[in-house]
Amino acid sequence: MANVSKKTVSRVINNSPFVKEETRLKVSAIISEVGFEPDPQARGLAFRRSFLVGMIYDNPTPQYIVDLQQGILDAMRNTSYGLLVHPCDRSSPTFLRDMHSFVERRKLFGVILTPSISEDDRLVRLLQEFDCPYIRVASVLLDNPETMVVTHDCMGAAEAARHLAEIGHERIAYISGPPTFRSAHERRRGFREALTQSGLKLRPSYDREGAYTFDSGIEAARELLTLKLPPTAIFAGNDEMAAGVYKVAHAMGLDIPRELSVVGYDDSATAARLWPVLTSVRLPVRDMGRLATEKLFGLKEKKHSGEDMVTDIFPKLMIRESTAPPVS
Numbered sequence: 001m002a003n004v005s006k007k008t009v010s011r012v013i014n015n016s017p018f019v020k021e022e023t024r025l026k027v028s029a030i031i032s033e034v035g036f037e038p039d040p041q042a043r044g045l046a047f048r049r050s051f052l053v054g055m056i057y058d059n060p061t062p063q064y065i066v067d068l069q070q071g072i073l074d075a076m077r078n079t080s081y082g083l084l085v086h087p088c089d090r091s092s093p094t095f096l097r098d099m100h101s102f103v104e105r106r107k108l109f110g111v112i113l114t115p116s117i118s119e120d121d122r123l124v125r126l127l128q129e130f131d132c133p134y135i136r137v138a139s140v141l142l143d144n145p146e147t148m149v150v151t152h153d154c155m156g157a158a159e160a161a162r163h164l165a166e167i168g169h170e171r172i173a174y175i176s177g178p179p180t181f182r183s184a185h186e187r188r189r190g191f192r193e194a195l196t197q198s199g200l201k202l203r204p205s206y207d208r209e210g211a212y213t214f215d216s217g218i219e220a221a222r223e224l225l226t227l228k229l230p231p232t233a234i235f236a237g238n239d240e241m242a243a244g245v246y247k248v249a250h251a252m253g254l255d256i257p258r259e260l261s262v263v264g265y266d267d268s269a270t271a272a273r274l275w276p277v278l279t280s281v282r283l284p285v286r287d288m289g290r291l292a293t294e295k296l297f298g299l300k301e302k303k304h305s306g307e308d309m310v311t312d313i314f315p316k317l318m319i320r321e322s323t324a325p326p327v328s
Contacts, residue, residue, distance in 0.1 A: 051080050051081050051082060051109060052081070052082050052083070052084045052106060052108050052109060053072065053076070053081055053082070053083055053084065053108065053109055053110055053111070053112065053293065053296065054083075054084045054085075054086055054102075054103075054106065054108045054110070054111040054112070055068070055069060055072055055083060055084070055085050055086065055111075055112045055114065056086050056088060056099075056111060056112070056113055056114065056117050056123075057085075057086075057087055057088070057114040057117060058087065058088050058089060058090045058116060058117045059114055059115060059116070059117075059212070060211060060212050060213050061212050061213070061238060061240050061266075061268075063239075063240070063266075063268040063269055063270060064238075064266065064268065064285055065085075065114070067268065067285035067286045067289070068112075068114055068137075068285050068286070068288060068289040069083070069085060069289065070286050070289065071285065071286040071287060071288060071289020071290040071291075071292075071293070072112060072289040072290065072292070072293045073289075074286070074289070074290045074293075075289070075290045075291075075293035075294050075297070076293065081109065084106065084108070086102060088117065090116065090117055090120060090180070091180070096122055096123070096126065099123055099126055100126060103126065103127065103130050103132055104130065108132055109133075109296075110132065110133035110134060110135070110296045111127060111132060111133070111134040111135075111296075112134070112135055112137065112289070112292050112293060112296065113134055113135065113136045113137065114137050115137060115138055115139065115181060115182065115183055116180055116181040116182065116183070118136040118137050118138045118142070119136075119138055119142060119181075119182045121142075124136070124143065133296060134147060134296075135147055135148070135149060135292040135293075135295050135296045136148055136149070137149045137151065137288055137292055138150060138151070138182060138183075139151050139152065139153035139154070139182050139183040139186040139187075140152075140154075140182060140186060141310060142182075145309055145310035146295075146309070146310075148310045148311065149288055149291055149292045149295065149310075149311045149313060150310055150311070150312055150313065151183070151283060151288065151313045151315065152312065152313065152314055152315060153183045153186040153187045153190065153265075153283075153315065154186040154187065154189050154190035154193075155190060155314065155315055156187070156190065156265060156281035156283065156315030156316070156317070157186070157187035157188070157189075157190035157191040157194070157235070157237075157265070157281065158190035158191065158193060158194035159194075159281060159315070159316070159317040160191065160194075160235050160263045160265070160281055160317055161190070161191045161192075161194035161195045161198070161235065162194050162197075162198060163263070163279070163317055163319065163323065164233045164235065164261060164263065164323065165194070165195065165198035165199075165200055166198075167261075167323065167324065167325045168325040168326055169232050169233040169261060169325075169326050170200060170232075170326075171203075171206065171229065171230070171231045171232045171233070171326075172195065172200065172202070172206065172231060172232070172233045172234075172235065173206035173207070173208065173224045173231035173233070173234045173235070174188065174191055174202055174206065174207055174208070174234075174235050174237075175208045175209075175210045175216075175217060175220040175221070175224075175234065175235070175236045175237055175241050175245070176188050176207075176208070176209050176210060176237045177210060177211070177212045177237040177238065177241075178209070178210070178211045178212060179209070181212070183237075184212075184237060187237050187265065188237075191235060205227060206224065206231050208220035208223060208224060210236070210237060210241045212237065212238050212240060212241065213240055213241070213244075214240045214241070214243055214244045214247075215244065216241060216244065217236055217240060217241030217242060217243060217244020217245050217247075218244035218245075218247055218248055219244075220241070220244070220245075221234065221244055221245040221247075221248035221249065222248050225248055225249065225252060225254070225260075231260075232259075232260065232261065232326040232327075233260070233261040233262070233263070233323070233326070234260065234261070234262050234263070235262075235263045235265075236262065236263070236264050236265065237265055238264060238265045238266050238268075239264040239265065239266050239267070239268045239270040239271050239278060239280055240268075240270065241264070242262055242263070242264030242265075242270075242271075242274070242278055242280070243264075243270055243274060243278075245260075245262050246262065246274055246278075249262070256276055256322055257276065257321065257322050257323050257324035258324060258327060259327060261279075261322060261323040261324060261326070262278065262279070262322045262323070263278075263279045263280065263281070263317075263322070263323060264278050264279070264280035264281070265280060265281045265283070265315075266280065266281070266282075266283050266285065267280040267281060267282035267283065267318050268280075268285070271318075271320075274322070276320070276321030276322050277320040277321045277322065278320060278321075278322045279317070279318065279319050279320045279321070279322045279323045280317075280318055280320075281315045281316070281317050281318070282315060282316045282317070282318050283313070283315050284313065287313070288313055291311050291313070292311075295311055
């Protein structure tokens with residue numbers, strides 16, 4: 001019964017001359033009682049196409065992936081579609097072969113590509129060869145506008161730099177994400193440009209590369225906060241690394257924000273769980289997942305009216321308790 005719809009089962013039972021009335025009533029009652037729902041993969045076989053949407057990711061930040069996934073599921077609510085989440089390793093020598101096998105085997109309705117996998121043009125060409133629709137979530141425009149959700153990370157990082165400069169900080173450090181992420185480059189660019197506009201600069205000794213992970217935030221913070229002249233403010237490229245900064249600062253007995261101001265990025269659930277509550281650049285990740293999925297549905301069904309329009313997501317700095325003017 002899992003391979004056909006409730007409507008089909010009911011129609012066959014009710015119209016067949018070989019089914020007794022007593023049996024017909026029993027089957028109908030069972031269908032109603034169990035609340036039968038068709039399986040997306042089984043429906044895909046019946047219609048010669050899949051009712052599965054793939055979400056491919058290689059992002060090391062668990063909260064980001066969870067939030068994006070929730071947004072995709074929001075868009076799928078009350079539809080016949082299912083979500084297939086597929087982690088991968090973009091640096092693996094078998095990456096393209098693995099992706100080829102995955103796409104060919106699943107015959108997906110479409111794919112949501114998340115950073116940094118969304119920045120890989122090799123994968124995009126592979127999807128095009130399979131005629132598999134896709135939406136790319138990225139910090140800048142990388143493709144035709146109708147396939148893009150652009151998050152403008154440069155703008156968010158610039159807001160963080162301006163805020164720290166405006167409240168009086170001059171010794172400002174930056175912990176970036178990994179160079180394999182375009183978002184890390186965009187956030188660095190926005191941060192540096194805004195500092196320059198404020199009459200400041202990012203000193204080489206205050207510039208550290210992280211990995212968008214808690215542990216890399218700890219490592220970078222230890223290096224920065226043990227300098228002979230440590231920074232009075234740190235901007236971390238995401239909230240996970242900012243949490244690592246908190247851990248080191250608390251272990252060293254530094255008061256946040258009186259002795260050290262900290263700013264994160266994403267405004268994830270982590271920001272609200274830190275004490276004091278983290279000032280962070282809000283990136284509405286759940287909304288991004290929902291919008292990307294709605295755009296994929298529109299692209300596939302050709303129902304969206306703005307075929308040539310990019311979907312823009314604009315970050316916003318949320319000022320909270322972790323930033324204050326430096327101690328004189």
